[in-house]
Amino acid sequence: MARGEELVRAGTPDGTVVIADHQTAGRGRRGRSWGLGGRGTQLLASWLLRIEIGAAPLIAVLSSVALLRAARSLGVKKLSVKWPNDLLLDGRKAAGVLASVTAGDWLVLGTGIDIHTREHPEEVRTEVTSFAREGYDIDRLGLLAYLAVELERLLDADTSGRAAAMAEWRSASATLGRRVHVEDGARRFEAEAVDLDADGALVVRRAGVLERVLAGDVSIRSE
Secondary structure, three states, X not given: OHHXXXXXXXXXXXXXXXXXXXXXOOOOHHHOOOOOOOOOOEEEEEEEEEOOOOOHHHHHHHHHHHHHHHHHHOOOOOEEEEOOOEEEEOOEEEEEEEEEEEOOOEEEEXXXXXXXXXXXXXXXXXXXXXXXXXXXXXXXXXXXXXXHHHHHHHHXXXXXXXXXXXXXXXXXXXXXXXXXXXXXXXXEEEEEEEEEOOOOOEEEEXXXXXXXXXXXXXXXXXX
């Protein structure tokens, strides 16, 4: 993603896709590292997109739906999505999306998908997985092609098309209906995740009051 941000500043055209064979420093939400795999084990791509101000949360959600559709097109089962940016495979993280706003109205949309990793470190083995670990033999470029088609379709969709995508997200959600821990700036609280609104915000219920979470960090609590 750092390379994508450099290219935006250099005047690279809207819609450019940057693909990496591997990464030397994983980058996740709130500066966390995720997904440092060996060379050729992951699909790492960043889309450079000019967007309307404030559209980043919605685009992050739409991109997770694009990931969901692309993986399903290749026969992958037991998929779900976790707000705001994770694709889960049998309950464990197999892919993530990071939407980083730069230069005002530009978005670097980074996707990281673990395809071929066979072994993960012991400390994260119960939290992350790969398509290969779950028995799927997925071609990286084939998945990229499906993902590019689905992402373009969703970015170009009209209001009804995006509403259908949001409904698809809700039906595949591992977040809605669950107790969650929210870190939103200086606020930290527990609540129930109840819905996703039209701009990609997570709607939670805390002490009987509905609140919107746009940029916070949300973890699902154990039942």
